[in-house]
Amino acid sequence: xxxxxxxxxxxxxxxxxxxxxxxxxxxxxxxxxxxxxxxxxxxxxxxxxxxxxxxxxxxxxxxxxxxxxxxxxxxxxxxxxxxxxxxxxxxxxxxxxxxxxxxxxxxxxx
Numbered sequence: 001x002x003x004x005x006x007x008x009x010x011x012x013x014x015x016x017x018x019x020x021x022x023x024x025x026x027x028x029x030x031x032x033x034x035x036x037x038x039x040x041x042x043x044x045x046x047x048x049x050x051x052x053x054x055x056x057x058x059x060x061x062x063x064x065x066x067x068x069x070x071x072x073x074x075x076x077x078x079x080x081x082x083x084x085x086x087x088x089x090x091x092x093x094x095x096x097x098x099x100x101x102x103x104x105x106x107x108x109x110x
Contacts, residue, residue, distance in 0.1 A: 001083045003034065004026070007029050007034055008022060008041070008044055008045070008054075009054070009072060009076055009080045009083075011029060012070055012071060012076070013076075013080060016058070016069045018068060018070075019038060019042060019067075022041060023035075023036050049070075052075045053072070054070045054071065054073060054076055056070060057069040057070055
């Protein structure tokens with residue numbers, strides 16, 4: 001799963017959000033590292049909806065414009081949880097390999 005997708009699903013795990021709300025949440029959750037453009041977000045939401053990971057929650061008119069709210073589906077929750085576990089496992093493997101290297105001083109060639 002690509003990082004933007006991970007953060008989109010994470011943003012929707014908390015509560016249903018409209019597009020701009022997802023953009024703001026992703027930027028906040030990623031500490032500003034990921035800044036989604038609207039076109040990128042809506043293409044991702046369409047793909048995630050086609051995959052059954054997100055669904056349209058509701059629509060409302062605000063200032064004459066249609067605002068769509070999206071929610072995570074049960075399949076989305078399962079997929080996000082699996083990705084979290086995959087990341088934890090990978091991080092643990094890397095951490096176990098780094099610790100011995102960090103603990104001993106580097107030997108300089110003569």
